[in-house]
Amino acid sequence: xxxxxxITAGYERRAPVVRDVSLSVAAGEAVGLLGPSGCGKSTLARxxxxxxRPYSGTVVIDGSPAHGWRHRAPREQRTAFGVVFQQPRxxxxxxxxxxxxxxxxxxxxxxxxxxxGRVDELARRVGLSAxxxxxxxxxxxxxxxxxxxxARALVLRPRWLICDEMTAMLDASTTAALVAxxxxxxxxxxxxxxxxxHDRTLLGRWxxxxxxxxxxxxxxxxxxxx
Amino acid sequence: xxxxxxxxARRAPRVPRPSVSGALVAAVVLVxxxxxxxxxxxxxxxxxxxxLRPPSWSHPFGTDEVGRDLLLRCVYGLxxxxxxxxxxxxxxxxxxxxxxxxxGALGGWxxxxxxxxxxxxxxxxxxxxxxxxxAMFRPGVWPVIVSVAFTHWLSTARIVRAEVLSLRSRPYIDxxxxxxxSRWRVTVRHLxxxxxxxxxxxxxxxxxxxxxxxxxxxxxxxxxxxHQASLGNMxxxxxxxxxxxxxxxxxxxxxxxxxxxxxxxxxxxxxxxxLNPRRRSEPTL
Numbered sequence: 001x002x003x004x005x006x007i008t009a010g011y012e013r014r015a016p017v018v019r020d021v022s023l024s025v026a027a028g029e030a031v032g033l034l035g036p037s038g039c040g041k042s043t044l045a046r047x048x049x050x051x052x053r054p055y056s057g058t059v060v061i062d063g064s065p066a067h068g069w070r071h072r073a074p075r076e077q078r079t080a081f082g083v084v085f086q087q088p089r090x091x092x093x094x095x096x097x098x099x100x101x102x103x104x105x106x107x108x109x110x111x112x113x114x115x116x117g118r119v120d121e122l123a124r125r126v127g128l129s130a131x132x133x134x135x136x137x138x139x140x141x142x143x144x145x146x147x148x149x150x151a152r153a154l155v156l157r158p159r160w161l162i163c164d165e166m167t168a169m170l171d172a173s174t175t176a177a178l179v180a181x182x183x184x185x186x187x188x189x190x191x192x193x194x195x196x197x198h199d200r201t202l203l204g205r206w207x208x209x210x211x212x213x214x215x216x217x218x219x220x221x222x223x224x225x226x
Numbered sequence: 227x228x229x230x231x232x233x234x235a236r237r238a239p240r241v242p243r244p245s246v247s248g249a250l251v252a253a254v255v256l257v258x259x260x261x262x263x264x265x266x267x268x269x270x271x272x273x274x275x276x277x278l279r280p281p282s283w284s285h286p287f288g289t290d291e292v293g294r295d296l297l298l299r300c301v302y303g304l305x306x307x308x309x310x311x312x313x314x315x316x317x318x319x320x321x322x323x324x325x326x327x328x329x330g331a332l333g334g335w336x337x338x339x340x341x342x343x344x345x346x347x348x349x350x351x352x353x354x355x356x357x358x359x360x361a362m363f364r365p366g367v368w369p370v371i372v373s374v375a376f377t378h379w380l381s382t383a384r385i386v387r388a389e390v391l392s393l394r395s396r397p398y399i400d401x402x403x404x405x406x407x408s409r410w411r412v413t414v415r416h417l418x419x420x421x422x423x424x425x426x427x428x429x430x431x432x433x434x435x436x437x438x439x440x441x442x443x444x445x446x447x448x449x450x451x452x453h454q455a456s457l458g459n460m461x462x463x464x465x466x467x468x469x470x471x472x473x474x475x476x477x478x479x480x481x482x483x484x485x486x487x488x489x490x491x492x493x494x495x496x497x498x499x500x501l502n503p504r505r506r507s508e509p510t511l
Contacts, residue, residue: 051400071409079406091397093416104415105405152401 001027002048002160002192007057009047010040016055017043021216023194025160027062030186030193032203035213041196042086042164048194049081049162062159079109082153082191086165088145092137098148099123099133105156122151126181143174150178154185161186163195167202179206247492254486258305261298269298269455278472288474290460291467296475300482302455308486310367311437314374318436319429321375322382327421329383330390331413341387344380352377356439357448365451370443374436382428389421423498430494434487441483457483 003024010016017040025031035041046052048059053069060066061080066073085091092101102122103115123133126147137145146166153161161182167175179202186193197203203210273293281288287296329340347355356373363369393399394417402412437457443449444458452459457479464475 046400049400049404051403070403071412075406075408078404081404083401083404085397085401087397091401093398093402093420095419104402104407108402108405108407108411108415149401152405156406 001062003060004048005058007044007047007054009043009052009054013055023211023216025192025194027192028190030207032207032210033194033196033213034198034200034203034210036198039213041213045162045164045194045196049083050078079156080159082158082161084150084153084163084166086168088142088149091149092145094137097134097136098128101148102151102155105152109156118155122154126151127177143170146170146178150181157189159191161191161193165197168197245496247489247496250485250489251493254304254489257301258308261301262305267298269302278467281474287478290463290475296478299455299460300478303457303460303479304482306367306450306456307437307440310371310374310440311433314371314436315429315432317375318378318432319382319425322379323386323425326383326386327390327413327418330387330394331417344383348380353442356443360443360448367450370440370449374439378432378436382425385424385428386421389424390417393417393420427494427498430490430497433490437483437487
């Protein structure tokens with residue numbers, strides 16, 4: 001169970017983007033969060049993934065409350081989340097080859113020896129050829145890079161997946177392929193999913209339940225400029 | 227973009243393009259390293275019978291006011307200047323990168339404290355601070371190096387900090403945090419490699435600056451001992467003869483300061499382009 005309760009968060013204390021929002025995702029459930037751009041749904045997703053410290057409110061992950069965010073969160077709590085962002089270009093270190101990109105979380109958590117097999121397995125799953133794995137981010141397309149980013153999010157076998165507009169930059173067939181990979185992974189592991197987007201049709205088909213941003217209690221009514 | 231590059235062109239070996247600056251830098255370094263080893267002449271040898279001779283076959287750059295061969299002294303002076311320039315620039319870059327990365331990666335109050343210290347140091351004119359440092363030691367090469375390094379790490383620290391701050395908010399850093407990377411690993415694996423091109427470039431651009439600084443200190447009589455051949459010392463010593471119309475003791479050491487600095491700056495410009503990861507896989511001509 002992933003429970004966010006009464007979260008207030010943002011980038012300026014006097015004008016928080018997310019105000020007093022509560023949301024919970026049951027174990028194994030797929031929840032879609034629908035909202036117009038700039039409403040704060042990405043910020044909420046970052047709070048849920050322990051990447052952005054809220055001004056107030058609590059996050060409880062599988063029964064244990066989060067006490068710290070980013071590096072202050074214990075590693076087991078941080079790595080319980082696989083995160084995929086909207087823009088693959090910005091979420092990949094430009095110096096790393098795709099194979100290193102996918103293996104990086106394993107290396108960072110001291111499981112270097114698993115890297116080879118796991119990268120091959122995930123590459124097959126997301127549909128990246130061995131040749132593509134040797135390339136750097138600027139040598140592949142957005143879709144190919146997002147496949148690698150999804151593989152990276154899955155490499156530590158997270159219990160929760162947070163997809164922040166994962167498919168917004170992609171064409172229909174890549175979108176379908178990536179959603180299929182996520183669903184296959186969830187079927188195997190029973191991982192929960194919080195996916196954020198503004199495509200009603202996609203989220204409706206993908207998720208067990210979709211939540212509209214406006215319906216979350218206390219959500220900022222007026223979207224901010226950015 | 228990448229799709230238009232054919233598979234073979236992508237893996238074409240990167241052949242360094244020959245450039246004028248590269249050739250000049252290589253020549254300067256070779257001269258500085260080899261000439262003292264191969265030419266068994268003493269640059270300190272005084273010949274009072276041949277004072278202030280204009281350039282000739284036996285003395286291509288002429289002689290100074292005590293009859294020392296200027297070509298030989300220029301080469302020895304170049305050695306000193308290069309040593310000071312390279313070592314000081316390297317030291318300044320290491321310190322500046324460490325401080326800048328620390329401030330940028332930690333953020334918060336640590337960042338504020340460190341950057342105020344940098345501001346404090348920068349508020350004193352460099353030359354004044356440099357003079358203060360050399361004044362604390364006996365004249366020699368090392369005090370000059372320390373002085374130049376101590377006054378030049380500030381700009382690198384600023385550049386590196388700004389760059390780290392901009393990288394820190396990228397989603398790939400978020401991804402690394404979610405992937406379990408420690409603060410240290412994020413800094414070493416993602417932030418530092420991201421700023422190294424800038425830091426390296428700053429280091430190379432600092433070499434000419436350091437050479438100028440050394441020359442300025444020596445010109446003021448605060449750098450190296452006056453008998454030791456250094457480009458700054460030579461220009462300083464030549465002031466009197468220049469007013470008397472003897473141009474060569476000023477011109478040649480001056481050229482020896484200008485040419486390497488321009489060559490290094492030109493090389494830095496080429497290097498900046500090649501270090502950009504986007505250009506690594508571009509086909510080379």
